[in-house]
Each structure stands twice: as C-alpha cells, then as structure tokens.
Amino acid sequence: MLTQQSQTKVKELLQSGQKMAAIQFLCNEHKLSLLDAKHWVSYLAGETTQLPGTQTSTVSPALMRARVEDLLRSNNKIQAVKMVMAEYRIPLKQAKELVDAVSPNQGFTFPKAGPGLVFLLLAGIGTLFTSLCIYWLWADYSFTSKATLVTGTVVDLNYGMGGDSGAAPVVAYQWQGKEMTFEGSTYSNPPAVEIGEQVELFINPDSPNNVLINMISERYILIFIFGFMGFVFSLIGFLGLWFGRRN
Numbered sequence: 001m002l003t004q005q006s007q008t009k010v011k012e013l014l015q016s017g018q019k020m021a022a023i024q025f026l027c028n029e030h031k032l033s034l035l036d037a038k039h040w041v042s043y044l045a046g047e048t049t050q051l052p053g054t055q056t057s058t059v060s061p062a063l064m065r066a067r068v069e070d071l072l073r074s075n076n077k078i079q080a081v082k083m084v085m086a087e088y089r090i091p092l093k094q095a096k097e098l099v100d101a102v103s104p105n106q107g108f109t110f111p112k113a114g115p116g117l118v119f120l121l122l123a124g125i126g127t128l129f130t131s132l133c134i135y136w137l138w139a140d141y142s143f144t145s146k147a148t149l150v151t152g153t154v155v156d157l158n159y160g161m162g163g164d165s166g167a168a169p170v171v172a173y174q175w176q177g178k179e180m181t182f183e184g185s186t187y188s189n190p191p192a193v194e195i196g197e198q199v200e201l202f203i204n205p206d207s208p209n210n211v212l213i214n215m216i217s218e219r220y221i222l223i224f225i226f227g228f229m230g231f232v233f234s235l236i237g238f239l240g241l242w243f244g245r246r247n
Helices: 006-013 018-030 035-042 061-073 077-088 092-101 114-146 221-246
Strands: 148-158 168-174 178-183 199-204 207-213
Touching: 006 018, 018 035, 035 092, 035 221, 061 077, 061 092, 077 092, 092 207, 114 207, 114 221, 148 178, 168 199, 168 207, 168 221
Parallel strands: none
Antiparallel strands: 148 168, 148 199, 168 178, 199 207
C-alpha cells in the first residue's frame, strides 16, 4: 500500500496535469513496476475503482498466462484482451498492456511501423533483383556452353533515336556459307566498338538467328546494374529489419 503522503503527492501531480511525473514518482519512490505505478495513478485519478494489488479473479496468474498465450498462438489477441478484462475487471488499455507483456515471440512478424515496411519492401526488391541476376547468369551459361563461337566484323552503328541516344553495333558474319548480320541490343555513348572492329559471336546451331555478341556490354550490363541495386537494396532492407527487431 502507498502511504498517505505518497497518495497526496500523486494527486497533486495529477491536478497539475503531470500524469507521467506521477507514474515516475511511484516507480522511483516505491520501486513499483511501470504497470503497478500506472494502476495506482489510474486508481487515484478515479479512472478505476479496483484497488491496486487486489485481484477478483480466482484463476491463478500462471493459468491465466497460459490461456493468454494459447489465444495469441491461434491469432486471437482480441479474445485474449477481452478475457483479461472480464477476469480482472480492468480497463481495456491495461488489459492490452497485460496481454502484450506475455505475448510469445513467434519468430518473424511484419513490421508495424512505416519505416519497417519500407525496409521490408527494399529487402524484397533486393532479393528479386538478385534472383534475376542469378537467372540471367544461368541463362548466359546455358546458351554459351552449347553455342558455336564465330568471328564477325562491325559494319555499322545503329544510333536508334539519334546520336545522343547511343549506338548499338551491327555485326556481319558468315554462317554455313551465308552472309548474315546481327544488331546488338545494348546502346552506349560513346559506342563500345568501332566500325571495322572484329568481335566474337555465340550462335545457336539449331537457330542461327539466335545470336549473342561476346561483349561485356551485351552479356553482363543488366547483371551488373541489377546486381548492384539488388545488393544495395538487400543490405539496407535486411539491416533495417534486423536493427528494428533488436530495438
């Protein structure tokens, strides 16, 4: 029980609108837990008629805790709060605090705060980009390991939408006695190659029109770009989630 002097002090703080100061006073002066201090302040403020330290329930605290944990594990938090309110005849806010205090840690949960959702989104995008890079590397290896390597000559540069947009190489090569051309898919400014320069091409023997120029800009540019973004997004996202869970 609180002394009359302490109760008077708390009432004075409440009258001056210093509810948090009253709670802190009880925690420091009487070594009460935060929950007990809040209960005393609510009682002295007339917000509840139940005297702190009394319990109207006939259910043992251990059994009540077990019931609450069972409801939480089955995602029935609202039912758990209602049960605590009815059993102990306490306000909704206090019942929710009691339920939150015994909430079991069931592993990963979606962050509730705005920043947490941002970190989750970044981690997801980073994982997606990284997965794409792994797939592209596998597709490149699968194609080049079965393709035939030939040498071609750059005969033109396709500037697409204009000189400022970059140029893609147009390569002429011979396949089974036929003169063929292939246009690269990557535009760069300045151009990655010059007219007259020789380059290697991977050609699918079963489909000669399926060609890949053996250049970094043609084979790995998307892998480099998405790989870098995937690494940065994943690093920021997963570190943010990890620090958020620690806090």
